[in-house]
Amino acid sequence: xxxxxxxxxxxxxxxxxxxxxxxxxxxxxxxxxxxxxxxxxxxxxxxxxxxxxxxxxxxxxxxxxxxxxxxxxxxxxxxxxxxxxxxxxxxxxxxxxxxxxxxxxxxxxxxxxxxxxxxxxxxxxxxxxxxxxxxxxxxxxxxxxxxxxxxxxxxxxxxxxxxxxxxxxxxxxxxxxxxxxxxxxxxxxxxxxxxxxxxxxxxxxxxxxxxxxxxxxxxxxxxxx
Amino acid sequence: xxxxxxxxxxxxxxxxxxxxxxxxxxxxxxxxxxxxxxxxxxxxxxxxxxxxxxxxxxxxxxxxxxxxxxxxxxxxxxxxxxxxxxxxxxxxxxxxxxxxxxxxxxxxxxxxxxxxxxxxxxxxxxxxxxxxxxxxxxxxxxxxxxxxxxxxxxxxxxxxxxxxxxxxxxxxxxxxxxxxxxxxxxxxxxxxxxxxxxxxxxxxxxxxxxxxxxxxxxxxxxxxx
DNA sequence: GGAGAAATATGACAATTGTCAGGTTTTGGG
DNA sequence: CCCAAAACCTGACAATTGTCATATTTCTCC
Numbered sequence: 001x002x003x004x005x006x007x008x009x010x011x012x013x014x015x016x017x018x019x020x021x022x023x024x025x026x027x028x029x030x031x032x033x034x035x036x037x038x039x040x041x042x043x044x045x046x047x048x049x050x051x052x053x054x055x056x057x058x059x060x061x062x063x064x065x066x067x068x069x070x071x072x073x074x075x076x077x078x079x080x081x082x083x084x085x086x087x088x089x090x091x092x093x094x095x096x097x098x099x100x101x102x103x104x105x106x107x108x109x110x111x112x113x114x115x116x117x118x119x120x121x122x123x124x125x126x127x128x129x130x131x132x133x134x135x136x137x138x139x140x141x142x143x144x145x146x147x148x149x150x151x152x153x154x155x156x157x158x159x160x161x162x163x164x165x166x167x168x169x170x171x172x173x174x175x176x177x178x179x180x181x182x183x184x185x186x187x188x189x190x191x192x193x194x195x196x197x198x199x200x201x202x203x204x205x206x207x208x209x210x211x212x213x214x215x216x217x218x219x220x221x222x223x224x225x
Numbered sequence: 226x227x228x229x230x231x232x233x234x235x236x237x238x239x240x241x242x243x244x245x246x247x248x249x250x251x252x253x254x255x256x257x258x259x260x261x262x263x264x265x266x267x268x269x270x271x272x273x274x275x276x277x278x279x280x281x282x283x284x285x286x287x288x289x290x291x292x293x294x295x296x297x298x299x300x301x302x303x304x305x306x307x308x309x310x311x312x313x314x315x316x317x318x319x320x321x322x323x324x325x326x327x328x329x330x331x332x333x334x335x336x337x338x339x340x341x342x343x344x345x346x347x348x349x350x351x352x353x354x355x356x357x358x359x360x361x362x363x364x365x366x367x368x369x370x371x372x373x374x375x376x377x378x379x380x381x382x383x384x385x386x387x388x389x390x391x392x393x394x395x396x397x398x399x400x401x402x403x404x405x406x407x408x409x410x411x412x413x414x415x416x417x418x419x420x421x422x423x424x425x426x427x428x429x430x431x432x433x434x435x436x437x438x439x440x441x442x443x444x445x446x447x448x449x450x
Numbered sequence: 451g452g453a454g455a456a457a458t459a460t461g462a463c464a465a466t467t468g469t470c471a472g473g474t475t476t477t478g479g480g
Numbered sequence: 481c482c483c484a485a486a487a488c489c490t491g492a493c494a495a496t497t498g499t500c501a502t503a504t505t506t507c508t509c510c
Contacts, residue, residue, distance in 0.1 A: 017461070023376050071372045073364050089357035104241055116354070118346040124353075128342070131356040132314035139319060139365040143288055145294045145370035146412030179488060187371030189468050194489060210476060211487075216256060340502070404458060414498050419459060435506055436457075 002055075003027045003105075009055050012079025014126035022116060030106045030169055041082060041097040041105065050109040052082040057103030058165060058175050061095040062184070071140075072184040075100070075175070077165060087113060088131070100175065145187055148225075153186045154196045155224035158206065162215055172212040179211065227280075234280050238425025239333075239351035247341060247348075255331045260273075266307060266330065268324040273318055274333040277307040282328030283390060283400050286320040287409070298366075300325070300400070302390060306355075312338060313356070313362040325400065329430045351382065370412055378411045379421045380449035383431065387440055397437040 010016050033052075035041055041052055044063055054215040055078060062072040073095055076082060086093045087110055116123050128194070145154060158173070165175035177185065185195035197213070200206045205221050207214045215221065229252040235241050243251070258277075260266055266277055269288055283302040287295045298320055301307060311318045312335055341348050369378060383398070388401035392401070402410065408418035425431045430446050432439045440446065 036402065047441075063365075063373050065368075067372075070373065071368045071369055085357050085360055088353045089356075089361065090354070091361075094361050118349070121343040124343070124349055128313045128353060129315070129354065130348075131353065131360060132310050132316075133355060134318050135310055135360045135363060137314075138360060138367060140288075142298055142363060142367045142370060143290075143296045145367060147290050147292075147294065178486095184371075190487095191489080192467055192468080195467095200487080245510055401457095415457095416459085416499080420497095423459075433458095 003030070004030065007055070009053065009079050013053070013081050014123060014130050015081070017120065017122040017126040018116065018121075021059070026108055026112045029112055030108045032118065033077050033107055034104050035099045035103040035105060036071055036100050037099050039099050041099065041103075041210065042093055042095040043050060044093050046096075047095050048086050048110075050081045050107050051113060052097070052105045052107055053086050054080045054082065055104040055106060057099060057101040057105075059099050060181065060185075061097050062128060064114065065094050070184060073138075073163065073180060075161070075177075075185065077175075084127075085131070085134075089126070100177065100181070102204050127137055143150040150186060150188045151196055151199075152225050153188075154193065154200070155181075155205075157182065157185055158213065158215060159218070159225065161217075167214075168215070172214045176212045227257070228401050231333065232280070234278065235306050238278070238306050239348060240278065240306070241350040242347040243341065243345065247345065249335045253331055255333045258330050258332055260324045260328040260330060262327050264323050264324050266324065266328075267318055269319060269321040270317050271321075272443055273308045273311050273335075275314055276309050276338060277322070277334050278331045278333060279303050279305045279307065280329040280331060282324060282326040282330075284324050284328060284411075285406065286322050288320050292436065295409060296412070297406060298363075300386075300389065300402075300410065302400075307353070313352070325402065325406070328399075338418050344450065350434050375411060375417060376421055376424075378413075379407075379425070380420065380430075380446040382407065382410055383440060384443070384446055387443075392439075393414045395439070397434065397439045401437045421443070 004010060004015070004023040005020055010018075015023070015026075022186055031148070035057070041059060042048055054076060058077045060072050061074045061076055061082070062070045065071050076097070082097050082105075083093065093105075117127065118124070143157065161173050161175055163178075165173065168174050177196070177197055179194050180190045183190040186193060187218065195204070197208065201208060203220070205215070205217045229235060229240070229248040230245055235248070238246070240251075258284070266284060267273055279302060281303050283300055284344075284369065285297050286299045286301055286307070287297040290296050301322070307322050307330075308318065335351045342352065343349070369381065385400075386398050386400055390398065393399050404414045404419050404422070409417040411418060422431070422433065426433060427443070430440070432441055
């Protein structure tokens, strides 16, 4: 069983502001969970009594639409704390979280977090700043959807996936989404997404091998977004 | 000169968590500003050393796009605290704020706010919850742009304007945006927006008088969104 | 109140995106 | 390794949205 005090992942989120003793308390009350690809971590409208700290693996945060399609809002990988917003707002989850790969997450009960918000100013500051960043990212994402074309959003998303999840030793994006999920991230129909990918291939910007994508011309993609 | 202690507007935002003494301190250091329709309150990339509490009048928060168009992210009216996100993130403004009507705002210097974040837990909690709400709204807005049609977004925006700003005695929306601004809120071309408005008129959902819009069939619009 | 500017409106057409239908390839479990 | 299911891909066409050109109406301010 791993200990929060020794976990490097916490450097990536607000938990880094906690003292060794505080981390020990969290460590004692947390539970580790292994989540298989495709499993849900939590569902929209679910009451969460804690947060999930992602140790490894990527997840998607999405919301089911009336037409039955799942609209992805964000891809969240290691270091992210899922359920943070719901915990702070004291509301049910607005989005559901689903594993895109096998994941290791730690569940930290609500009381461990809320207690510290009012007693550890450094932690509070981190939380506020994290929310402020999330808000900026979300606003910028809204702007992209409102004013950019599918081509631009695809280029942007591929570049984002490269910097967020990285590449494997063959140069392919480490996180390969299905075309359906990629289309949802971009906010378009699966077929439309596939066609734009085909265009990018023809233009030499990318190369694919089954669902995997390799970026060949970074500058070319940057010029598009 | 009005005093924060007596200002009812603060009930609408995180400032409501402050004590009378804290409000007095803020009141002494704040400056009131009257902003004319069309004027900018602050610009994107500007360093803000405080926040603007809106007493009256509506504003738009927007970001200039490469194509020269302004993408509106949000309409902010009385009670809203503009610049909050930048102050917390300790960053330059991500969006610019422009008056849509004549406005009265109070400028509150940064230090008045930051000091209280770590000393008044109730205020901190309000701030966190406000950011969490903003984040949820922004995420839901992203979802709408990513998955809804222009018709749906227009219907939704009209209903939102009605509940946010209300109607005048003739039943017209109190806040009348130009078609260009309305199009930007919706994320479409001005002409497209105008055409959808014409369609709504033909169907009896709304009525217009110059730029002003009156909602005739609330249920009809709700069914569309 | 009138002139000029700005905003609103409409037509015609192009470009983009969505949908449906059908194929092919890939994947994962036994 | 094989087979069924899932994912991927393509074509054909429809629907939506964007663009440009040009009226018409409304607003502004002198």
